Amino acid sequence: MIVLMIGRSKSIAFDDLKKYWGEIDFIKPPRIHRLKKYDLVIGQEPTLRIGLYSYLVSKLVNAKLVLEVHADYLKSGLTPIQRKIAEYLLRRCVLVRAVSKKIEEDLREIGVKNVVVIPSIYIKKNVYKPLKHHSSRKPLVLSVGRLVEQKNFPLLLRAFKDVVKEVPEAEIIIHGRGPLERQILELARRLDLSSSFKLVTRWLTEEEIVSLYNEASILAITSRYEGGPRVAFEAGACCTPFVSTRVGILHESVPDGVGGLYTSENSREIAEKIITLLNDASTRQKMGENMRRIVLENFEWNTTIKRYAEAYTNLL
Template sequence: MKIGVFTDTYYPDISGVTVSIENFVSMFRKKGNKVYIFAPKVKGYKDKDTDVYRVTSLKLISSEPEVRLPLLLPYKTLQKMFSLDLDLIHAHGNGPFSLLGYQMARIKNIPYILTFHTIHTKYTHYFFDGKIISPKMVAGGLRVFANLCDGVVVPSEKMKEELTSYGFRGQVKVIPSFINLKKFESLEKGYLHKKLNIPEGSPILISVGRLGKEKNFNFLIKAFKKVTKINSNAYLVIVGQGPEKNNLKKLTKSLGIEKRVHLTGKLAIKTMPLAYVDADIFVFASDTETQGICVLEAAASGLPLVVVEDPAFKNAVIDGVNGFATLLDEKIFAQKIALLLRDISLRNKLGENSKKIANENFKPEKLALEMLSFYKEIIKKHKTKKRILRRIINKASFINFLKIAERVNKLLGSTRW
């Protein structure tokens, strides 16, 4: 197959969407498919992948990541895009670049699939401070967009239920994103301890994500404050960047734990496996995820997981088996962390189970083949629709021809055609 992937965010921006696209595309190509990626042009960044087409764009909204409007300039870029022979377009991101993919699919008369990665109704505070665009407006827009698609994909049952709550009644295919599990194998510890000057032997709790209100890092920091009262040697490392960074720093200072909490900013994607493997426990308090790629990465790294109870983590976190899924309660959350810090044997056991669960529930080849199978299904349905539409048009044309012929014959004086 020849597949066009349109995305509103891609490298050098690192996100769950970026990781998902890279891994699916890599597997598709291994199976002999040709894949082209269309993404916003980023000043100073050059792709090693020659099949990535960068489109000039204008920043619409300053968020993390930014929302950019494709300008389709210069003309040569547009010409190249539309000259490609594609069987299907798969878009990610639900923004302007996804809409560009939809327009291209309709012009080329090929199927259009859209993956809904994000619960955008939880992110309206990024758009004019939430004063203009309401969650209800966003839900309505996404429902309309979903109805335009030939196929809709989501990474979890949670996101499927979310779309249903918007009023979408079409078919939704649940296919989780996956990671390259091999990147998290056989790595040496020591990266974070050395980088952040953390004393050897001091346990590290790690969390990863965009520093935004929706990720609930303030909850995490407050829970960690309670942990320090039980274990004064532990450190909390939060990897990521975002608008809440200064507020989180102020919070750590007000709680008197600024020396125990490290906000590293963004780390290079190649160093992330080293960061995970040097930690002892993964902690995560976001309840706005649709899957949580970082949770899967932590599991693949062999870490026990402490997260808030959320259906998004259903197949990655099994309570009591490879970690704990708790209520959104700082005291309970802190108690589970303290238990793992205290019981090294339990910590190791749950960490081993994490690896097994990641390898069993998120097999790259299985999930990639499932997506390719869905592509073929949608292409087949689209061809059937085209045949039916052609028959309707042909039949209508024939009927019109007969009517016109009858009128002509009447004008010529014929009593019957």
């Protein structure tokens, strides 16, 4: 089996997938790639940049086409023209991968029938693990993600302004890079959060991010839409609970109050949920342990990669 994956970056499971698929090449458009005979072309999104490129390549090499939808953007995250392009491409695949049931529902609403739900959450249980009990964690709120509109970090900072009024010793770290870096720093300055806020933009090793998850009392997620987000499950494997908007596979797989607390996109409600957990180490510990159990049962690295790989192997 010879596979071509096309996307913005390689899957974190890229090397492990070779065990099941054999030879895999990767292209990041618009880079030109010398084409050869492929059995399967996988496009990581049904967009003009990735999806159309994948479609054309599959036609040129006479390969089966699979497109993947990794975030809940089909209804609200695309312009009308982008949506039309996505619908056209999605209807011309042998299979479409949705990473959540919500995305599957959206796909079926637009007439895409050959859909399979395969979450893109793969967690190494022996790497992402608890190192510190919540009784010894400081009141640190952590948020991880690209600095883009989707993640809604300004909402989180406005909520945190209310948090420090009631928990003055609370701190917040946002880890990520992106085009909104200057805007986020300026907002933190205007909210007078300089002494309690830190933006970490440098690349962190896996060991460093695991340490950060274990320092944090809460992982905060204020995204408008998501596929996972994977960071919630990485943190959860480290026994760190969440306060999150109702997004992605997280909302579908973890009930409210079990591994964390869900919130609307209301800054005061977000602040209240964060304050509740910061003030209750015992509840955080219990929720964190619940999150780790859910991760081990449903999103363990080897099991989930095998499930993903075999779904595509069966197409040939």
